[in-house]
Amino acid sequence: IDLNEIKKMKVEMTRFMMAYKFALDEMNTKINILKDEFNYIHDYNPIEHIKSRLKSPESIFKKVVKKECSFSFNSIKESIRDIAGIRISVSFISDIYELSKMLESQKDIRVIERKDYIKNPKPNGYQSLHLILEIPIFMSDREDLVYVEVQIRTIAMDFWASLEHKIYYKYNKEVPNRLVQELKEAALTATALDKKMERLNKEITAYKETTAVIENEEMLL
Ligand code: 0O2
Numbered sequence: 624i625d626l627n628e629i630k631k632m633k634v635e636m637t638r639f640m641m642a643y644k645f646a647l648d649e650m651n652t653k654i655n656i657l658k659d660e661f662n663y664i665h666d667y668n669p670i671e672h673i674k675s676r677l678k679s680p681e682s683i684f685k686k687v688v689k690k691e692c693s694f695s696f697n698s699i700k701e702s703i704r705d706i707a708g709i710r711i712s713v714s715f716i717s718d719i720y721e722l723s724k725m726l727e728s729q730k731d732i733r734v735i736e737r738k739d740y741i742k743n744p745k746p747n748g749y750q751s752l753h754l755i756l757e758i759p760i761f762m763s764d765r766e767d768l769v770y771v772e773v774q775i776r777t778i779a780m781d782f783w784a785s786l787e788h789k790i791y792y793k794y795n796k797e798v799p800n801r802l803v804q805e806l807k808e809a810a811l812t813a814t815a816l817d818k819k820m821e822r823l824n825k826e827i828t829a830y831k832e833t834t835a836v837i838e839n840e841e842m843l844l
Contacts, residue, residue: 677706
């Protein structure tokens with residue numbers, strides 16, 4: 624075993640992971656700015672939760688083996704694009720698209736991939752909007768372009784996905800048919816709830832707007 628070679632690899636691995644940590648910090652700041660701005664200007668905050676995670680070297684390794692990609696940093700970067708991941712839960716379906724538009728239109732962000740599992744849910748019922756975004760990070764001696772996976776979904780979609788994830792692993796990825804069917808039904812129920820809540824919210828907003836107009840007119844009289 625060449626100890627120097629191992630040391631060199633360790634330094635390279637640390638550098639590689641560090642870039643993802645900075646990208647995550649950068650993206651979290653962007654999302655928090657949008658959240659605060661929404662609160663100040665519109666007196667409304669669409670973001671319910673933000674959860675971010677850095678994939679562990681062990682899970683990166685497992686995915687490399689599963690995807691049969693080579694062990695070079697370049698090929699890991701290109702084939703595993705969720706090393707830095709952020710999951711955002713919002714209140715309504717329309718918030719998902721508003722928020723994604725705000726992120727996608729930022730000048731330093733490049734949209735690499737966009738998977739809309741809300742318009743096209745997965746066969747098991749999974750719904751979410753997945754974005755692979757590329758952002759620049761600036762270090763002492765270089766600039767790196769790093770991928771960050773951003774998943775945006777409603778609280779109901781998130782509730783469903785967490786339970787499905789638990790069941791999937793509890794049954795060691797071989798979920799009994801009856802449960803698969805019930806999960807599909809639960810996904811449809813979540814969609815129905817999301818649609819109803821969106822409609823109710825629109826109604827409340829429209830009502831608030833008309834009462835504000837009437838109040839303004841009365842003040843002018
Ligand atoms: P973890 O532990 O959450 O990171 P990829 O494997 O990412 O290269 P794929 O399948 O094209 O390729 O990615 P996709 O469809 O964008 O989904 C990736 C992530 O979305 C998953 O990451 C999950 O977080 C989530 N996801 C996708 N499908 C489902 C689903 O059916 N149920 C649930 N609960 N989550 C899902 P990981 O790496 O699998 O896991």
